[in-house]
Amino acid sequence: xxxxxxxxxxxxxxxxxxxxxxxxxxxxxxNSAATKRAGGGPVAEYVRSRWPVAGGTTGASLLALLLTxxxxxxxxxxxxxxxxxxxVATKALxxxxxxxxxxx
Numbered sequence: 225x226x227x228x229x230x231x232x233x234x235x236x237x238x239x240x241x242x243x244x245x246x247x248x249x250x251x252x253x254x255n256s257a258a259t260k261r262a263g264g265g266p267v268a269e270y271v272r273s274r275w276p277v278a279g280g281t282t283g284a285s286l287l288a289l290l291l292t293x294x295x296x297x298x299x300x301x302x303x304x305x306x307x308x309x310x311x312v313a314t315k316a317l318x319x320x321x322x323x324x325x326x327x328x
Contacts, residue, residue: 226296233292233299233306240310242287247317248278254324267324279315283308 244281255271258264291302 226299229296229299230292230304233288233302236303236306236310237285237289237292240313241282241289243296243310243317244278244282244285244313247313247320248282250317250320251275251278254320270323274316274320277312279314281309281316285313 251271251274255268258267258271288302288306288309291298292306294302
């Protein structure tokens with residue numbers, strides 16, 4: 225049973241890290257494009273306001289990954305932390321993509 229909990233915690237933490245790094249990377253790409261354009265000031269300002277969320281979710285997901293190295297109780301804490309940070313990072317990424325979606 226402890227092995228199953230550990231495996232679930234590890235998968236949840238890795239998924240959370242991927243989502244959080246995806247949000248951070250998307251903000252970095254937006255910031256890079258905004259600084260290269262003449263009218264990119266509002267986008268760069270928005271990105272600066274979103275860095276704390278990206279940093280917080282990335283840090284929390286990395287902490288969850290670190291906690292998976294401990295006993296079963298810490299695996300449960302890691303699952304909760306990974307689920308929370310992953311959900312926040314996903315919501316933040318979706319809202320940013322919706323705001324700055326281009327194309328059709």
